[in-house]
Structure formats: C-alpha cells, structure tokens
Amino acid sequence: MKNNNKFLSCASLTILWFFSALSFASNQVQSIRIWPSPDNTRVVLDLSAAPQYKSFSLDNPDRLVIDLSNIAGDKALPKIAGDSQLIKAIRSSGDNTSMRIVLDLTSKVKPTVFALTPTAPYGHRLVIDLPDQQRTESRPPPSIRAARDxxxxxxxxxxxxxxxxxxxxxxxxxxxxxxxxxxxxxxxxxxxxxxxxxxxxxxxxxxxxxxxxxxxxxxxxxxxxxxxxxxxxxxxxxxxxxxxxxxxxxxxxxxxxxxxxxxxxxxxxxxxxxxxxxxxxxxxxxxxxxxxxxxxxxxxxxxxxxxxxxxxxxxxxxxxxxxxxxxxxxxxxxxxxxxxxxxxxxxxxxxxxxxxxxxxxxxxxxxxxxxxxxxxAPPADSLFAQQRAREHKVQAGESLSLLAQRYDVSVDALRSHNQLASDSIRIGQVLRIP
Ligand SMILES: [Zn+2]
Incomplete structure (x- = not known):
C-alpha cells in the first residue's frame, strides 16, 4: 500500500504541476460566495488557478475594485451565492486577458484581500473580507463593556x-x-x-x-x-x-x-x-x-x-x-x-x-x-470574574501549580506576583492572583 501511495502522489504532483503551468495563463473565476456574519462579510472568488490580482478602493460611491490578470474566456460574472447588506451589487468587465470585478458597497470599509491555496473541498480562492465598520466602532472597548453572564x-x-x-x-x-x-x-x-x-x-x-x-x-x-x-x-x-x-x-x-x-x-x-x-x-x-x-x-x-x-x-x-x-x-x-x-x-x-x-x-x-x-475559575469577561476578589487563601492539599491551573495563570506569574522565593505554600497563606 505504501509503495502504491508513493507512486500515486508522484503522479499526481506531476499532473498538478502540469495543470498549474497550463492554467497560469488561463485562470477563470468559477463562482462567487458571499458569507455575511454579524460583523464581517467575506466574499470568496473560486478560481481555477492561483489568482494574480490587484485591489483598490474608490469612494463616492464606495466601491472595491479587484483587477484579475491572466483570465481566459468569458468575463461575465459567474454564479453568486449569498448576499450581504454591505454589498449593493457586484459587476464585472474585461478585455482579452484581464477581468475587473467591482463591488458596490453601502458604506466605506477597509477591505482585506488575500489568496488561499486549495484545501479540500475548495480550490484556489481569492478572499475579500469586509469588516462592518459601524458595528465594529459602536462596540465599547473591553474595559467598559458590561460583564457577561x-x-x-x-x-x-x-x-x-x-x-x-x-x-x-x-x-x-x-x-x-x-x-x-x-x-x-x-x-x-x-x-x-x-x-x-x-x-x-x-x-x-x-x-x-x-x-x-x-x-x-x-x-x-x-x-x-x-x-x-x-x-x-x-x-x-x-x-x-x-x-x-x-x-x-x-x-x-x-x-x-x-x-x-x-x-x-x-x-x-x-x-x-x-x-x-x-x-x-x-x-x-x-x-x-x-x-x-x-x-x-x-x-x-x-x-x-x-x-x-x-x-x-x-x-x-x-x-x-x-x-x-x-x-x-x-x-x-x-x-x-x-x-x-x-x-x-x-x-x-x-x-x-x-x-x-x-x-x-x-x-x-x-x-x-x-x-x-x-x-x-470564571471566564475573564464574566461578571463572576469582575466580582471575584483576586485573592486566594491556601487550603489543605493545594499546591502552587494546582492554583495556577485553577486561576488560569502561570506558576511563574503567581510566584513573582506574591514575591515567593520557592514553590512551597502553607495552609492559610493568602495569595494575590495576578
Ligand atoms: Zn440516559
């Protein structure tokens, strides 16, 4: 079985190399998937080969432009799955070897664009992450956020x-x-x-x-x-x-x-x-x-x-x-x-x-x-954590490492926070928890 596998992987590598060399000049956008979430919209372009791309934003109205080069064949938009409030429309245009995809946006966003290599079940992808600015900005910073249940x-x-x-x-x-x-x-x-x-x-x-x-x-x-x-x-x-x-x-x-x-x-x-x-x-x-x-x-x-x-x-x-x-x-x-x-x-x-x-x-x-x-052991952002006195009175059977694990801190942090010379602690000793 092992030998057989080895042969297979060799063969498939050769085939992969052949196809990627071939498809270098003939990439194609196969589909577009839109994944909205409460504070981010992800747009994924599925491609037949690794994308060569440039992207930039335009305003009045807000747009994101993706220029893909080495695109063969039809420059019409493929099937689009999903939608998002952030995206008004997706348009495309192109000449012989390039394709421009324009995302008409409902608000100004700072997009992140990056390529992903194939991972089953997906092939080559170009990912566009559009953070929902309003949502992100209206969220209070952690220090004043209400402690959660x-x-x-x-x-x-x-x-x-x-x-x-x-x-x-x-x-x-x-x-x-x-x-x-x-x-x-x-x-x-x-x-x-x-x-x-x-x-x-x-x-x-x-x-x-x-x-x-x-x-x-x-x-x-x-x-x-x-x-x-x-x-x-x-x-x-x-x-x-x-x-x-x-x-x-x-x-x-x-x-x-x-x-x-x-x-x-x-x-x-x-x-x-x-x-x-x-x-x-x-x-x-x-x-x-x-x-x-x-x-x-x-x-x-x-x-x-x-x-x-x-x-x-x-x-x-x-x-x-x-x-x-x-x-x-x-x-x-x-x-x-x-x-x-x-x-x-x-x-x-x-x-x-x-x-x-x-x-x-x-x-x-x-x-x-x-x-x-x-x-x-309250979760850090919980009301319990806020209410917990950051002190612990040592009880029988407890060790520094056990307490470190319980409070989710390192032994080192616990030791230095309490200026302990060694790891030995005594019953009744009050430790401050970092
Ligand atoms: Zn039962």
Missing part, C-alpha cells in the same frame, strides 16, 4: 421516541431528566451573572449532535447533560459524573479538522486570524489543542465540584469523574459533563428520583457546584 447549557437526556432507561415501576428516564433540568435552569437564572439555556424544553427527540450544536450556538461556557443510570440488576445505586475521554477527543478533533469548513465553527473568532492556508491546518490544530485542553480541564474541575455537592445528598456510584466517549460529551470545544443523578433501575432510587423534593435537592446541588466552579 456565564452560560450553562442544560441538556435533559433523551426525549420523544427515545425514553431512555425505564424504571421497575415503569417510569421513563426522559420524564425524570426534564423536571430536574427545569429546576436547575430556574435556580441558575436567579443567580446574577449566570444564565441557563435549555437544550430540550419538552418531550421531543433531539439528536445527540444537535445537543452540542445548541450549546455551541449559545456560546455556552459549560454543557451539563442530565441522565439517570440503569443496570440489569436492581442493586447498583448512586450518582456519577462523566467527562470526555482524551482519546475520543483527539479522534474527534482530527475528524473535524479534516473538514476545513468547520474550522471557523470550532475556533470561533480565532479563525479570522488564520488566513494563511499553508499554515491553516497546523494553526487550527494548535489553537484547538489549547481550547480542548481548556475544555477538558474545565469539565474535570466542574465534575469534581458536582460530585462534592451530590455526595452530600445522595450516595455516589463513582467518587471520581469518569471518562467516556458518550455522544453528548464528544464536542472538544465546549466543556461538557454528563451527570447520572442515580439509578432508575434501583427501586428505592427510582422512587426518590420521582419525588419533587429530591429533584429539587439534586438541582440545588448542581447549581451550588456550578456556581462554586465558576467562582473559582
């Missing part, structure tokens, strides 16, 4: 034609997870600086992938999926908390990276920085590794807080967070935990889980745990 996506497990596990008295898991999720959402929404988003609000089916999409769409800081456990015998009991397994995460990231069009979805705003296609995959991998690492640390820490709280009101099936490759946990970019609140197959726990009292206590425990987690 921490968003918790709450996923009530199962639903619709998927009942989940069924208890000995006939109760469905889907009908236990929803009231617990609703109770948790109510508590979170009462908490200043936190906001809950329900993934499922009624008794209907949602695909596992869609659940993480909802969380991602809401820019959730954490996804909490609520389930009840089941076993073939009635004895097993207690709660457990699951986090994404590293091995599964690594494969998922790899798979998503293969789909270039999903990079921006995975990377959020960071994708805008990654424009150099030669480095695109490498950079995407690096940035994703960082965000995945953050997700997994966050999920693990949150899971520990949840176990600590649940342990006060119910027995624990597993005292430590468990790693799994369960569907709802497979999103590497959103910290996700799955809480099994108890065993529905255990007749005693089934009765407990059915009671409104116990459901409320479970919701209160989860709320306390999540609040505590985000008090310890």
């Amino acid at each position: 921490i968003i918790i996506a709450i996923d009530a497990g199962h639903g619709g034609e998927d009942p989940g596990s069924i208890g000995p008295s006939g109760i469905y898991e889907k009908n236990l997870t929803l009231p617990i999720a609703n109770r948790l959402a109510a508590l979170i929404n009462k908490e200043p600086g936190m906001r809950a988003v329900m993934v499922r609000t009624g008794d209907y089916f949602i695909h596992v992938n869609r659940r993480t999409e909802v969380a991602r769409g809401q820019q959730a800081d954490l996804l909490v999926s609520i389930h009840a456990d089941a076993f073939t015998s009635p004895q097993p009991k207690g709660a457990s908390v699951w986090v994404l397994s590293l091995r599964r995460a690594t494969t998922e990231v790899g798979r998503m990276l293969e789909q270039t069009e999903r990079h921006s979805e995975l990377l959020g705003g960071v994708a805008e920085i990654i424009r150099d296609s030669a480095n695109e995959r490498y950079l995407a991998q690096t940035v994703l590794d960082l965000s995945m690492n953050h997700s997994m640390v966050t999920a693990y820490q949150a899971a520990n807080q949840v176990l600590a709280e649940l342990g006060k009101i119910t027995s624990l099936h597993q005292a430590k967070p468990q790693a799994a490759s369960l569907g709802v946990l497979k999103s590497p970019d959103i910290p996700s935990i799955l809480v099994e609140v108890g065993f529905i197959s255990n007749p005693k726990e089934e009765q407990q889980l059915k009671s409104a009292n116990h459901q409320t206590r479970l919701a209160q425990s989860l709320h306390q745990a999540l609040k505590r987690h985000f008090q310890l």
Whole structure:
C-alpha cells in the first residue's frame, strides 16, 4: 500500500504541476460566495488557478475594485451565492486577458484581500473580507463593556421516541431528566451573572449532535447533560459524573479538522486570524489543542465540584469523574459533563428520583457546584470574574501549580506576583492572583 501511495502522489504532483503551468495563463473565476456574519462579510472568488490580482478602493460611491490578470474566456460574472447588506451589487468587465470585478458597497470599509491555496473541498480562492465598520466602532472597548453572564447549557437526556432507561415501576428516564433540568435552569437564572439555556424544553427527540450544536450556538461556557443510570440488576445505586475521554477527543478533533469548513465553527473568532492556508491546518490544530485542553480541564474541575455537592445528598456510584466517549460529551470545544443523578433501575432510587423534593435537592446541588466552579475559575469577561476578589487563601492539599491551573495563570506569574522565593505554600497563606 505504501509503495502504491508513493507512486500515486508522484503522479499526481506531476499532473498538478502540469495543470498549474497550463492554467497560469488561463485562470477563470468559477463562482462567487458571499458569507455575511454579524460583523464581517467575506466574499470568496473560486478560481481555477492561483489568482494574480490587484485591489483598490474608490469612494463616492464606495466601491472595491479587484483587477484579475491572466483570465481566459468569458468575463461575465459567474454564479453568486449569498448576499450581504454591505454589498449593493457586484459587476464585472474585461478585455482579452484581464477581468475587473467591482463591488458596490453601502458604506466605506477597509477591505482585506488575500489568496488561499486549495484545501479540500475548495480550490484556489481569492478572499475579500469586509469588516462592518459601524458595528465594529459602536462596540465599547473591553474595559467598559458590561460583564457577561456565564452560560450553562442544560441538556435533559433523551426525549420523544427515545425514553431512555425505564424504571421497575415503569417510569421513563426522559420524564425524570426534564423536571430536574427545569429546576436547575430556574435556580441558575436567579443567580446574577449566570444564565441557563435549555437544550430540550419538552418531550421531543433531539439528536445527540444537535445537543452540542445548541450549546455551541449559545456560546455556552459549560454543557451539563442530565441522565439517570440503569443496570440489569436492581442493586447498583448512586450518582456519577462523566467527562470526555482524551482519546475520543483527539479522534474527534482530527475528524473535524479534516473538514476545513468547520474550522471557523470550532475556533470561533480565532479563525479570522488564520488566513494563511499553508499554515491553516497546523494553526487550527494548535489553537484547538489549547481550547480542548481548556475544555477538558474545565469539565474535570466542574465534575469534581458536582460530585462534592451530590455526595452530600445522595450516595455516589463513582467518587471520581469518569471518562467516556458518550455522544453528548464528544464536542472538544465546549466543556461538557454528563451527570447520572442515580439509578432508575434501583427501586428505592427510582422512587426518590420521582419525588419533587429530591429533584429539587439534586438541582440545588448542581447549581451550588456550578456556581462554586465558576467562582473559582470564571471566564475573564464574566461578571463572576469582575466580582471575584483576586485573592486566594491556601487550603489543605493545594499546591502552587494546582492554583495556577485553577486561576488560569502561570506558576511563574503567581510566584513573582506574591514575591515567593520557592514553590512551597502553607495552609492559610493568602495569595494575590495576578
Ligand atoms: Zn440516559
């Protein structure tokens, strides 16, 4: 197989070279795609070869002109997909070997124009980024921007034609997870600086992938999926908390990276920085590794807080967070935990889980745990971060490196900020967090 591949890549390189040499003099604009977003419009020209281009802006009226050279054949505009409020019209003209494309704009913008080499499924591209000036300028600078809410996506497990596990008295898991999720959402929404988003609000089916999409769409800081456990015998009991397994995460990231069009979805705003296609995959991998690492640390820490709280009101099936490759946990970019609140197959726990009292206590425990987690490690732009005293009183079992990780600062920064001569800290010592 290896030999065969080698031959293939040699052959295809030769063919590629042949075609690029040939197409040097005969480039063609094949299609135009317009991708509007809340603060940027991206126009992509798909070309048959690497573009030779010049661009400049004109005003009164505002226009962007793209001059392409070595263009063969028809100079008419190809098919245009999408539209944007920023673009009034796109026109073209040309002579034998060149083509001029004019974008009539509704306002003055500072465009960025750059070429991209082929990455499947796309070929050669010329990208025009038009930032929405008004939107960008009306946005207050970070220092005076209101501190944001921490968003918790709450996923009530199962639903619709998927009942989940069924208890000995006939109760469905889907009908236990929803009231617990609703109770948790109510508590979170009462908490200043936190906001809950329900993934499922009624008794209907949602695909596992869609659940993480909802969380991602809401820019959730954490996804909490609520389930009840089941076993073939009635004895097993207690709660457990699951986090994404590293091995599964690594494969998922790899798979998503293969789909270039999903990079921006995975990377959020960071994708805008990654424009150099030669480095695109490498950079995407690096940035994703960082965000995945953050997700997994966050999920693990949150899971520990949840176990600590649940342990006060119910027995624990597993005292430590468990790693799994369960569907709802497979999103590497959103910290996700799955809480099994108890065993529905255990007749005693089934009765407990059915009671409104116990459901409320479970919701209160989860709320306390999540609040505590985000008090310890709030996202930088959140209200929690603003309110957090930048001090920490050392408790038993804590080390400098553990605190550095928890507060998302470097050990060096922590050491120098507190003028520590060594890494040893003592219980009760108050550290200032940089
Ligand atoms: Zn379940």
